[in-house]
Amino acid sequence: MLTLATRTLELRGFPSDEVSRHLLLSEDRQLPEPLRRSRAFIARVGQPPSGFAAYVGFQDRPELLEIIDHAQTPVVLLPATDFEYLSDGDVLRVMPRGNAARAVYRRRSRQNFILTTERCNNFCLMCSQPPKRDDDSWLVDDILRLLPLIDRGTPEITITGGEPTLLGDDFLRILSACESWLPETAIHILSNGRTFADLDFARRYAAVGHHDVMVGIPLYSDVSHLHDFVVQAKGAFDETVRGILNLKSLGQRVEIRVVLHQQTYRRLPQLAQFIARNLRFVDQVALMGLEMTGFTRANLPLLWIDPIDYQNELEQAVDELVAHGVRTSIYNHQLCVLPERLWSFARKSISDWKNEYMPECHGCTKMDQCGGFFSSAHLRYSDHIRPFLAAGSDRSYGMPAHQSGTL
Amino acid sequence: MSRFGALADYAPTLETRYQLLPFRFANLDDGRCVVTNMVGEYALLSRADLEDFVHHRLVPSSRAYDDLKAKHFLVDGDDSVAVDLLVLKARTKASRLAQFTGLHMFVTTLRCEHACPYCQVSRQSEDRAAFDMSEATADRGLELVFRSPSPTIKIEFQGGESALNFGLVRYIVERAEEINRTEGRDLAFVIATNLAIVTDEMLQYCREHNIFVSTSLDGPADLHNRNRPRAGRDSYERAVDGIRRARAIVGRDRVSALMTTTRDSLGRVEEIVDEYLRQGFGGIFLRPLSPYGFAVKTKSYAAYDADAWLDFYFRGLRYILDLNRRGYRFVEHYASLVLGKMLTPFDTGYVDLRSPAGIGIGALIYNYDGEVYASDESRMLAEMGDTSFRLGNVHRDTWEDIMTSEALLRPLEASYTGSAPMCSDCAFEPYCGADPVFHHATQGDAVGHKPTSAFCRRNMTIFKHLIGLLDEPETRRILLGWI
Amino acid sequence: MVDEGGGRFSAVLCFSTAVYSVEAVKRAAYRFTDRLSFDISLRDQEIRCSVTPLADMTKVDLASLTARVRNEVLDQDLRERIAAETAGVRNVVLAYAFSATGLQDS
Numbered sequence: 002m003l004t005l006a007t008r009t010l011e012l013r014g015f016p017s018d019e020v021s022r023h024l025l026l027s028e029d030r031q032l033p034e035p036l037r038r039s040r041a042f043i044a045r046v047g048q049p050p051s052g053f054a055a056y057v058g059f060q061d062r063p064e065l066l067e068i069i070d071h072a073q074t075p076v077v078l079l080p081a082t083d084f085e086y087l088s089d090g091d092v093l094r095v096m097p098r099g100n101a102a103r104a105v106y107r108r109r110s111r112q113n114f115i116l117t118t119e120r121c122n123n124f125c126l127m128c129s130q131p132p133k134r135d136d137d138s139w140l141v142d143d144i145l146r147l148l149p150l151i152d153r154g155t156p157e158i159t160i161t162g163g164e165p166t167l168l169g170d171d172f173l174r175i176l177s178a179c180e181s182w183l184p185e186t187a188i189h190i191l192s193n194g195r196t197f198a199d200l201d202f203a204r205r206y207a208a209v210g211h212h213d214v215m216v217g218i219p220l221y222s223d224v225s226h227l228h229d230f231v232v233q234a235k236g237a238f239d240e241t242v243r244g245i246l247n248l249k250s251l252g253q254r255v256e257i258r259v260v261l262h263q264q265t266y267r268r269l270p271q272l273a274q275f276i277a278r279n280l281r282f283v284d285q286v287a288l289m290g291l292e293m294t295g296f297t298r299a300n301l302p303l304l305w306i307d308p309i310d311y312q313n314e315l316e317q318a319v320d321e322l323v324a325h326g327v328r329t330s331i332y333n334h335q336l337c338v339l340p341e342r343l344w345s346f347a348r349k350s351i352s353d354w355k356n357e358y359m360p361e362c363h364g365c366t367k368m369d370q371c372g373g374f375f376s377s378a379h380l381r382y383s384d385h386i387r388p389f390l391a392a393g394s395d396r397s398y399g400m401p402a403h404q405s406g407t408l
Numbered sequence: 409m410s411r412f413g414a415l416a417d418y419a420p421t422l423e424t425r426y427q428l429l430p431f432r433f434a435n436l437d438d439g440r441c442v443v444t445n446m447v448g449e450y451a452l453l454s455r456a457d458l459e460d461f462v463h464h465r466l467v468p469s470s471r472a473y474d475d476l477k478a479k480h481f482l483v484d485g486d487d488s489v490a491v492d493l494l495v496l497k498a499r500t501k502a503s504r505l506a507q508f509t510g511l512h513m514f515v516t517t518l519r520c521e522h523a524c525p526y527c528q529v530s531r532q533s534e535d536r537a538a539f540d541m542s543e544a545t546a547d548r549g550l551e552l553v554f555r556s557p558s559p560t561i562k563i564e565f566q567g568g569e570s571a572l573n574f575g576l577v578r579y580i581v582e583r584a585e586e587i588n589r590t591e592g593r594d595l596a597f598v599i600a601t602n603l604a605i606v607t608d609e610m611l612q613y614c615r616e617h618n619i620f621v622s623t624s625l626d627g628p629a630d631l632h633n634r635n636r637p638r639a640g641r642d643s644y645e646r647a648v649d650g651i652r653r654a655r656a657i658v659g660r661d662r663v664s665a666l667m668t669t670t671r672d673s674l675g676r677v678e679e680i681v682d683e684y685l686r687q688g689f690g691g692i693f694l695r696p697l698s699p700y701g702f703a704v705k706t707k708s709y710a711a712y713d714a715d716a717w718l719d720f721y722f723r724g725l726r727y728i729l730d731l732n733r734r735g736y737r738f739v740e741h742y743a744s745l746v747l748g749k750m751l752t753p754f755d756t757g758y759v760d761l762r763s764p765a766g767i768g769i770g771a772l773i774y775n776y777d778g779e780v781y782a783s784d785e786s787r788m789l790a791e792m793g794d795t796s797f798r799l800g801n802v803h804r805d806t807w808e809d810i811m812t813s814e815a816l817l818r819p820l821e822a823s824y825t826g827s828a829p830m831c832s833d834c835a836f837e838p839y840c841g842a843d844p845v846f847h848h849a850t851q852g853d854a855v856g857h858k859p860t861s862a863f864c865r866r867n868m869t870i871f872k873h874l875i876g877l878l879d880e881p882e883t884r885r886i887l888l889g890w891i
Numbered sequence: 892m893v894d895e896g897g898g899r900f901s902a903v904l905c906f907s908t909a910v911y912s913v914e915a916v917k918r919a920a921y922r923f924t925d926r927l928s929f930d931i932s933l934r935d936q937e938i939r940c941s942v943t944p945l946a947d948m949t950k951v952d953l954a955s956l957t958a959r960v961r962n963e964v965l966d967q968d969l970r971e972r973i974a975a976e977t978a979g980v981r982n983v984v985l986a987y988a989f990s991a992t993g994l995q996d997s
Contacts, residue, residue, distance in 0.1 A: 124411075124412070126412060222478075223478035224474045224477055224478050225477070225485065225488070225489075226418045226419045226420060226469075227415075227418075227419075227474070229418045230413070230414075230415045230417075230418040230419070233412060233413055235418060236485075236487070238489075239485065239487060239488055239489040242489045242493070243489050243492070246489075246492065246493075246496070268474070268478075271475070271478060275478055277751075277752070277753075278449065278497070278751075278752070278753055279493045279496070279497065279753070281752075281753055296412075299412075300412065317881070317885075320885055320888055321888065324888035324889060324891055325751075325752060325891070
C-alpha cells in the first residue's frame, strides 16, 4: 500500500502561513528552460539542474539539495522509502502552515481521486471515508488550482468525498473545470444522489455538458427503510431514487453501486429485481466487496459475512440483472470466493495503492486475473481463500492435465 | 453509546399506518394467493397474510411486508417515491399504445398449391385476376400504412401462398422503401411462405432487402404432410429444404417457423419439439388450436379442446424445460412473451395478447381485394361469411374512416379487459389480453363469457402454472434466460 | 339449504346486506355461470340467491360448489374494500400513464 500523505517532512523556503501549494513534478533533466519555471524537480541522484520553481528531495539524501538557495527557491524533503514512487507528471500538494504534504495526482496510476469535501448527509455503517463536519470549503479552490496541472492524457478521474454535491454550485464549477482543462478525461462521480432529487440542480448538472461523466450512486435495498438503515439517514432512499430518476430523465449516465455485507446480502436478488423493474435504464450496476476501513471496523459484527456465504444470493442477483440486459460488474471479490459462473463479471479494480495478496494465495496461478485484496483486508477476510494451483497438483482447481497447453 | 442507529430506528413500527396501493388477487391452488399490482408485478402470499394485509394488520418488517413494500403494494412513508415509480412503470407499459399500428399484413394472393384442411382462406386456382392483389390496391394499402404514426413498421406478406405473387412482393417492398426515404421509420419486412415454390432468386431478393422468412413446420414429416397436403405429398421435404436454403441465402437468424396445432398434434408434442430441435431452431411457439373453420361452422368449440390442448402445452413445456436443465437452451415462445409481461417493465409487443385488443390499433390486414380487416382472424371469419371485423376498403375509405369505424371501435371498447366482467377484477389481467374476434367467433359477442371462454381458461391456467414455475429457483433461472 | 324440487337439485344462499353488497354477490355468481344459473333477489335485509345447476349434478357436488360460491362472495367483498381504498391512487396512476406530459412537469 502506498503512502500518499505525510507530516514528517521538511519544508524550506515556503512562507510559514501558506495554506497550500501544488508542485507539478518533473524528472526531466533536459526540460526546456521556460517549462522549468512551473515545475518542481525530483532530486534522486547527482546535481539537480537549475531553473526549477522548486525541488523535491528525500531525507536520506538531503545533501543533494544543499546547493539550492532556499531563500530564492523552496525545497521539500520527503521521508525516503515512502515516496520513492513519485515520478514525472505527478502533483505533490505541500501545506506549509500544517507542515504536511500529499500526493494528490499520480500520472501512472489507473485511479486518481479528487476529494471534494469530507462532509456528507449520509452516515453509512461501512463508510470508508467517515464524514467530518468541518468547513473544508478551501478544498474547492485547491482543486481548481490542481486541475490545470493534471496531465490531459489521463483516462479517468474519480470525484469523491464525503458527498461532493453538497458543494452545490462549487461542485458544478469543479465539473465544468474538468471539462475545460481535461477535455479527454472521463469523470466518475461518487455521490449518494440525494441532491439530484432537486430537479433544478439536476438540470444545472446536465447543463455543464461534460463529454464523458457518470455518477456512481449506492442503493442498498429494494426496501426503503433497510436502505435508510444502512446509510443511517431517514428519507435517503426516496431522495436517492428520485435523484436517479431525474438524472436519467436528463439523459445523464448513472451507475448503481451495492456494497455486499451482512445487512445487504439477504435481499440482494430482490434488489436486482427492483432495479430491473424500476430502474432498468441505469447504465450499469456494480456489486462490491466490503472494505475494512473507516466505519467498517467499528461496525464489523453488524457487517461481516464471509463472501463464500452469499454466493447463492450473488448468483441469483447477477442472473436477474443479466437476464434483463443490465450491464453488471463484480468488484473487490477474489476469484476463489466467487462461483466460476460469475468470474466473467469480476473486474480487477482495487486501486493500485491499496491492493495486496494474502499468505493463502501463495502459488495461485490466477493472481493476475484476480484483483487481490485491499490492504485493509488484513483485519478480516474470507476463511476460504485458496490458491488455484497448476494442473496435476492434488489441490488443482485449474484445467485438467490433458488440456494443458490449450485454452 | 453508539453514533449509529439500530434498524428499529428506521423500520416501520406496529404504530405505522400503511396505505394499500391498487392491487388484485387470485387464489392459487394450495392455500396461497397471488397478488398483482397495476403493472403486473406479483407476490405470493398465504391467505392469512392477504387478509392481514388488507385489514392493515400485516406485521411491519416481516418478510411479506418488505416484499409488498418493495413491489409497490403498500406505502408507509409520507413522501414516498413509490407512487412516482408506479406511474413511470404504468407509462412504460402503456407507451406502445401511442405508437399505434405497427404490423401491416398484405395478402398478395389467395392462390396456394397446398390444400391444408385447417386453412380458411386459400384458393386452389390459377386465376390471377380473381385472386391476386393488384398494384393499385397495394399502392392504396401503402398509403394507409404510412398514415400510422408508429415509428416501427413491419410489413408482412401473407396469402394463400404469398410467394405465388412474388412480383407484387417486390413491388410493395420497393414502393415502401421509396416512401420510407422521406418517412424515416424503422421499416422491416417478413414473408410468410410455405417455401415449397420459393426459388433461390426469390431468397436472394429477400437477402438484399432484409426480408425475414417465416414458414410453417407442423412437426415430423408424417404429421406435417397429413396437416398440409399438396400434389406430390412433399410439403415437409420442401419446407425442410426451403429452410436450409433460406438460412444459407437470407441468413440463419432471419428464418423462423410456426406450427399449426391440430387434433393430430395433441398427442405428439415431444415429437414436434424434437422436429424443431432437429431443424436447428432455438425455440418453438406452441400455438393453441384454432377455433376458426370447422369449429366455428358447427358452433362448437368444445371445452374438452381447451383441456386437451393444455395437456399438450404443459407436456411440451415440461419436455422443453428438461432440455434446458440438461444444458440445451430451447425457448417456448408463448411462455417467453408472458414472462416478459410478468417480469419486465415493458409491453412485449405481441398483438394477440393485449388490452385494449391489438385489432386495428396493433395490426391491420389488407386483403387481395382491397378489403381491410382488423386482424388475420378477422379475415378468416369473413371468408366464412362473417364480415363483422371488416373495417373498410383501401379504394373507398380513408385512414380516418377505417380507424374510427364502428366495426373497430365497438369491439375495442367492449372487450377492454379493464372493464369487462370478471376480467376487471382478475389478478391476471395485466398479463392477459382481449380477443374480441375469438370471442365473437366462439361465443357470439366481442366481450365473451369468460367463465366458459376457452381463451380465458387457457391463459389463466398458463399464468398460474408459470407463477408456480418461477417459484422454483432452478427453473426460474432457466425462464429468466427466455425473456 | 338444498331444495329437492323440480327433478334437479338446487340450493338457496342467503347473504346479509349488513355484511355484503348485492354487487359482490353478483360478481361472485358470475364466475360460476359456466356450471350454475342464479336467481338473485333482495328481501328485507337479505340477498337471496337461488342456485340451479346447468347440467345434472349430485347433491354432494352442488354442496361443494355452493361452498365455493360463498367463498367467492367473501373474496368479492374483499375486492370491493381494496378497490374503495385504492381508487384514488389508481386514478392518479392511470391519468399520468396516459397523459402527454410526464411527472417532471407537474
